[in-house]
Amino acid sequence: MFAQTKRQIKIYTKFQKDIWTVEVDVGQIEQVLLNLYINAWQAMPGGGELYLETQNITLDENYVRPFKVKPGPYVKISVTDTGVGMDETTKQRIFEPFFTTKEGNRGTGLGLASAYGIIKNHGGIITVYSEKGRGTTFNIYLPASEKEAIKQEKLAEGVLKGGETILFVDDEEMIIKTGKELLETLGYKVLIAKSGKEVIEIYRAKNEQIDMVILDTVMPDIGGGEIYDMLKKINPDIKVLLSSGYSMNDEIKEILERGCDGFIQKPFTLKELSRKIRKILDKE
Numbered sequence: 001m002f003a004q005t006k007r008q009i010k011i012y013t014k015f016q017k018d019i020w021t022v023e024v025d026v027g028q029i030e031q032v033l034l035n036l037y038i039n040a041w042q043a044m045p046g047g048g049e050l051y052l053e054t055q056n057i058t059l060d061e062n063y064v065r066p067f068k069v070k071p072g073p074y075v076k077i078s079v080t081d082t083g084v085g086m087d088e089t090t091k092q093r094i095f096e097p098f099f100t101t102k103e104g105n106r107g108t109g110l111g112l113a114s115a116y117g118i119i120k121n122h123g124g125i126i127t128v129y130s131e132k133g134r135g136t137t138f139n140i141y142l143p144a145s146e147k148e149a150i151k152q153e154k155l156a157e158g159v160l161k162g163g164e165t166i167l168f169v170d171d172e173e174m175i176i177k178t179g180k181e182l183l184e185t186l187g188y189k190v191l192i193a194k195s196g197k198e199v200i201e202i203y204r205a206k207n208e209q210i211d212m213v214i215l216d217t218v219m220p221d222i223g224g225g226e227i228y229d230m231l232k233k234i235n236p237d238i239k240v241l242l243s244s245g246y247s248m249n250d251e252i253k254e255i256l257e258r259g260c261d262g263f264i265q266k267p268f269t270l271k272e273l274s275r276k277i278r279k280i281l282d283k284e
């Protein structure tokens with residue numbers, strides 16, 4: 001999935017106007033959605049399309065009966081990919097803890113099991129439609145609430161905010177989109193670079209206003225280590241957080257030994273990302 005070749009994933013969104021309110025643990029629901037995005041992304045090694053949709057919907061007695069939840073108004077969230085899909089036997093098992101078809105240590109098989117638990121705890125439903133070779137849709141239904149939405153100022157416990165400017169470097173549209181959103185939620189100003197060449201250009205032009213760089217170690221044009229060295233030449237005091245879809249490996253270790261400030265594995269959670277950033281930016 002992190003091959004050096006360029007892969008196109010197009011994202012289409014269709015969001016309901018005047019969407020109903022739901023009362024949820026934002027951190028948990030974010031975790032559920034993040035896992036669905038990553039699964040979709042991993043299911044499209046040759047690129048594809050991702051559809052994100054929200055909808056107000058009223059579920060009747062008949063529909064909800066097998067799921068043992070209440071009939072009534074729900075907010076439906078759909079995540080559809082045009083990826084590899086699943087056969088019937090796989091589909092039967094995806095919500096089981098530790099069930100994974102991903103080789104090596106690429107998957108723990110806990111993503112959907114925890115998604116299932118979280119949605120159930122919210123009184124909701126999660127369903128899947130999939131056809132081998134064609135793609136997959138996950139639907140989440142969360143019970144709508146009578147309450148008015150309140151703008152959430154308070155972030156989950158342990159999440160640390162900031163206001164600095166961060167240059168976020170990745171070549172995957174989906175990672176860029178979620179990364180930017182996470183960082184902005186935390187209060188940061190975000191600049192984006194999509195290739196090694198672009199990072200260098202942007203950093204050369206704007207390094208005085210950039211407080212930190214979050215750098216994907218696998219870029220299509222220039223290796224992560226090489227990018228790091230070039231950035232360091234521009235500014236010896238640069239602060240860089242490395243990111244990678246792989247867990248710690250020799251390449252990452254080497255870059256860290258050359259002075260790089262930290263490492264975070266993708267997909268990152270809001271809390272983890274927020275803490276790694278503060279740890280680096282607050283370091284003297």
Ligand SMILES: Nc1ncnc2c1ncn2[C@@H]1O[C@H](COP(=O)(O)OP(=O)(O)OP(=O)(O)O)[C@@H](O)[C@H]1O
Pocket residue numbers: 035039040043081083084085086090094099100101102106107108109110111112113135136
């Ligand atoms: N969008 C999808 N397309 C095809 N198969 C999928 C999709 N989402 C999940 N699966 C299948 O369901 C399995 C379980 O998914 P789950 O998210 O629980 O674990 P994982 O992705 O393998 O590991 P982890 O989430 O811990 O990284 C996957 O290994 C895969 O076989």
Ligand SMILES: [Mg+2]
Pocket residue numbers: 035038039107111112
């Ligand atoms: Mg997963």
